[in-house]
Amino acid sequence: MRRVPVVLSAVACLLFAAVLASRIAPAADVQEVLIGELLPLTGNFASLGQQYLWAGQTVEDIVNNDYPDLAVPLGPGKGFPGLGGATMKLVVRDDQSRGDLARTLAEQLITVNKVHWLNGEGTSGNTSIIQPVVEGFGIPMSCHPCASPTLTEKGLQWFWRTGPNDKTMVASVFAFLREWRERGGPSDLKTIALFTCDNLFCQDNRKIAAELAPKSGFEVVLDLTTKTGATTLASEVQRLQAAKPDVLFLVQYPPETSIFQGDAKRAGWMPKVIATSNGAYSDQTWLEAQKKTNGGAGWLGRDPTAIDLVHDRPSWKKVNEIYKKYSRGQNMGELAMREITGMLWMADTINRAKSVEPAALAKAAGETNMGPEQLIIDYKGVRFDKTHQNELASGVVTQVGWDGEKHTIWPWDLARRANFKVLYPSPGWQERDSKPKPAN
Amino acid sequence: MTLLLQAVVNGLEMGFLYALVAVGLTIIWGLMEMINFAHGEFLMLGMFGAWWLSVTFGLDPLVSLVPVGLAMYALGVLIYQQLMRRVQRGDPFTQIFATIGLLFLLQNSAVAVFTSDYRYLSNTVLTRLSGSSLRLLGVSLGVPLLIGALLALGLFLALYLLIDRTEFGLALQATAEDREAAMLVGIRPQHMFAVAWGLGAALVAVAGAILSNFFAVFPQVGLSFTVLAYAIVALGGFGSILGTLLAALVVGVVQSVTTVYLPPAFKDAFVFASYILIGLLRPQGLFGRF
Numbered sequence: 211m212r213r214v215p216v217v218l219s220a221v222a223c224l225l226f227a228a229v230l231a232s233r234i235a236p237a238a239d240v241q242e243v244l245i246g247e248l249l250p251l252t253g254n255f256a257s258l259g260q261q262y263l264w265a266g267q268t269v270e271d272i273v274n275n276d277y278p279d280l281a282v283p284l285g286p287g288k289g290f291p292g293l294g295g296a297t298m299k300l301v302v303r304d305d306q307s308r309g310d311l312a313r314t315l316a317e318q319l320i321t322v323n324k325v326h327w328l329n330g331e332g333t334s335g336n337t338s339i340i341q342p343v344v345e346g347f348g349i350p351m352s353c354h355p356c357a358s359p360t361l362t363e364k365g366l367q368w369f370w371r372t373g374p375n376d377k378t379m380v381a382s383v384f385a386f387l388r389e390w391r392e393r394g395g396p397s398d399l400k401t402i403a404l405f406t407c408d409n410l411f412c413q414d415n416r417k418i419a420a421e422l423a424p425k426s427g428f429e430v431v432l433d434l435t436t437k438t439g440a441t442t443l444a445s446e447v448q449r450l451q452a453a454k455p456d457v458l459f460l461v462q463y464p465p466e467t468s469i470f471q472g473d474a475k476r477a478g479w480m481p482k483v484i485a486t487s488n489g490a491y492s493d494q495t496w497l498e499a500q501k502k503t504n505g506g507a508g509w510l511g512r513d514p515t516a517i518d519l520v521h522d523r524p525s526w527k528k529v530n531e532i533y534k535k536y537s538r539g540q541n542m543g544e545l546a547m548r549e550i551t552g553m554l555w556m557a558d559t560i561n562r563a564k565s566v567e568p569a570a571l572a573k574a575a576g577e578t579n580m581g582p583e584q585l586i587i588d589y590k591g592v593r594f595d596k597t598h599q600n601e602l603a604s605g606v607v608t609q610v611g612w613d614g615e616k617h618t619i620w621p622w623d624l625a626r627r628a629n630f631k632v633l634y635p636s637p638g639w640q641e642r643d644s645k646p647k648p649a650n
Numbered sequence: 651m652t653l654l655l656q657a658v659v660n661g662l663e664m665g666f667l668y669a670l671v672a673v674g675l676t677i678i679w680g681l682m683e684m685i686n687f688a689h690g691e692f693l694m695l696g697m698f699g700a701w702w703l704s705v706t707f708g709l710d711p712l713v714s715l716v717p718v719g720l721a722m723y724a725l726g727v728l729i730y731q732q733l734m735r736r737v738q739r740g741d742p743f744t745q746i747f748a749t750i751g752l753l754f755l756l757q758n759s760a761v762a763v764f765t766s767d768y769r770y771l772s773n774t775v776l777t778r779l780s781g782s783s784l785r786l787l788g789v790s791l792g793v794p795l796l797i798g799a800l801l802a803l804g805l806f807l808a809l810y811l812l813i814d815r816t817e818f819g820l821a822l823q824a825t826a827e828d829r830e831a832a833m834l835v836g837i838r839p840q841h842m843f844a845v846a847w848g849l850g851a852a853l854v855a856v857a858g859a860i861l862s863n864f865f866a867v868f869p870q871v872g873l874s875f876t877v878l879a880y881a882i883v884a885l886g887g888f889g890s891i892l893g894t895l896l897a898a899l900v901v902g903v904v905q906s907v908t909t910v911y912l913p914p915a916f917k918d919a920f921v922f923a924s925y926i927l928i929g930l931l932r933p934q935g936l937f938g939r940f
Binding site for chain 1: 653656657660661664668757758761765766768769770772773777780781783790792795864865866868869870871873875878902905906910913914915917918
């Protein structure tokens with residue numbers, strides 16, 4: 211019987227040594243770098259999740275295969291050279307757009323699948339739910355398209371974001387409206403109505419807009435929050451119509467945006483300017499559908515990149531070709547571009563760390579200083595502030611033209627390059643109906 | 651006053667469409683007392699069917715509602731025969747879990763086949779009429795929704811006549827009321843249940859085909875309507891076709907009027923508050939019987 215404690219101690223020592231060995235394994239031993247991809251592939255946010263999955267598969271393809279002429283991190287060569295050629299492997303999990311499930315799956319990815327980095331969840335609300343889990347386990351995590359400012363304002367040690375947050379992007383819209391007035395734009399834009407959905411993303415946008423509107427010379431005449439999943443918005447449109455705002459600041463998801471369009475058309479109402487922030491404006495399928503009706507003409511909104519100018523970049527074209535292998539031929543939208551940019555930064559960080567040790571990865575992330583030439587998006591680069599927010603991520607303002615495409619209208623230097631005349635006032639419904647449709 | 655009147659009219663127009671969505675549930679849940687959580691997924695399939703027939707063969711949803719309705723009738727019968735007939739013998743919870751499973755199966759199959767992209771119909775008879783309206787006493791009636799509402803009303807009346815004025819309808823009601831007694835007079839309950847499932851699925855799919863003119867088509871679209879449909883059936887009285895129509899109009903008007911005067915967050919709260927209120931005064935619903 212006296213042998214039992216000895217045997218148990220020996221086993222414990224062996225286990226401890228094994229765990230220790232696994233944590234400090236030399237770089238050359240890593241065959242695969244496991245990236246947990248926790249995404250809303252089904253449920254309410256599935257259309258976002260699938261774009262993020264395609265983006266992740268694109269980055270996995272770029273890292274694991276040799277693209278000698280592709281001027282993005284880890285484009286040339288196979289695998290991670292810093293890790294002896296180890297490959298990247300995505301471990302994909304679907305949280306069905308549910309925060310509770312996302313939390314459980316995050317735990318499983320870390321403890322069962324032993325991922326080295328967790329990327330996700332793609333929506334700010336569910337990301338904020340899994341952040342404490344990941345923080346507790348102490349592994350790096352990122353969500354690049356998540357735009358809620360709160361995600362990087364909690365003082366978290368293990369969370370990074372390369373994409374701009376809503377403060378940056380909503381501020382772009384109001385900067386445009388303010389400066390436009392000063393640069394000979396319409397001087398009669400004085401009132402604004404906020405029309406937003408009820409989740410974290412929409413409400414963050416609403417709060418920022420409510421703060422910035424008076425500072426930009428606008429009186430907020432109506433502030434309406436609607437339920438996500440509404441079946442009609444006719445009464446809301448009635449109230450908007452009665453409030454007569456010059457500018458409508460609309461943040462809604464694609465289904466609600468199309469309901470709004472139907473109800474506004476029925477009521478014959480169109481404000482002078484429709485300004486948006488993400489939501490339907492970032493959804494490629496919504497944009498494509500507008501080409502059949504001219505429904506999007508004149509809508510303006512923030513984007514993380516000058517999407518009309520970025521097409522000229524050779525690296526964008528090549529990455530887009532790879533993306534289309536996974537997206538059933540669909541071009542990258544700006545959400546996919548944000549995600550790919552972020553995941554390529556993550557791959558670069560892992561490569562520079564020459565290790566999958568969390569501390570080494572965090573150190574490499576902190577030392578990031580990427581120039582714009584390595585990116586497929588118009589950020590000024592990637593460099594993190596003390597909250598782990600990319601301080602070089604920037605926003606632009608675009609407007610949908612009669613061709614159904616987005617054109618950059620702010621900042622002014624990019625607008626000059628885009629050479630697009632701002633559509634003002636927002637065309638009425640009859641004009642939209644009578645003009646030729648780009649898709650027909 | 652015009653604001654209120656406009657809100658009432660808007661609510662009535664939507665109410666007719668809600669009625670068509672809910673009436674299939676009235677038959678399956680209200681009349682046959684079988685729970686179907688996949689009701690919204692039948693609506694989604696109807697919307698996808700109309701969208702697919704439109705982009706593939708150029709069929710207008712007003713035409714494709716016929717093949718969509720027939721296909722969904724067959725699917726409804728199949729689901730009853732292969733799934734619900736078996737679980738019908740068990741505990742009500744078995745039915746609940748079976749239809750929840752069906753919900754996920756249908757929704758995720760749609761994701762696999764069509765992806766989660768939002769689809770829109772733009773070149774249909776009703777979308778081409780969008781923006782056209784009739785003015786009456788200062789109130790605007792949107793023509794596309796009005797046509798949708800009239801179609802819904804027509805289908806509703808046809809169903810009412812079928813259920814209340816034909817031998818088949820009486821047999822359906824008899825089966826719901828007392829299965830053994832119905833068997834004694836030569837009615838085959840399993841046949842009646844299968845027809846009820848077929849009718850329920852077909853009706854909500856037809857509603858879906860009409861709604862595809864007004865709403866984005868995507869795999870999760872059914873959920874918002876399912877919750878309302880359950881409230882409408884309970885409010886109208888289980889198994890009452892006319893009750894469903896009236897309750898749907900009430901729900902449409904309550905939603906619309908509430909939003910004109912209160913924050914939109916109260917929209918659905920007031921719908922369910924009216925259900926609670928009517929439940930307190932008439933627990934069997936507006937037209938239900940104990």
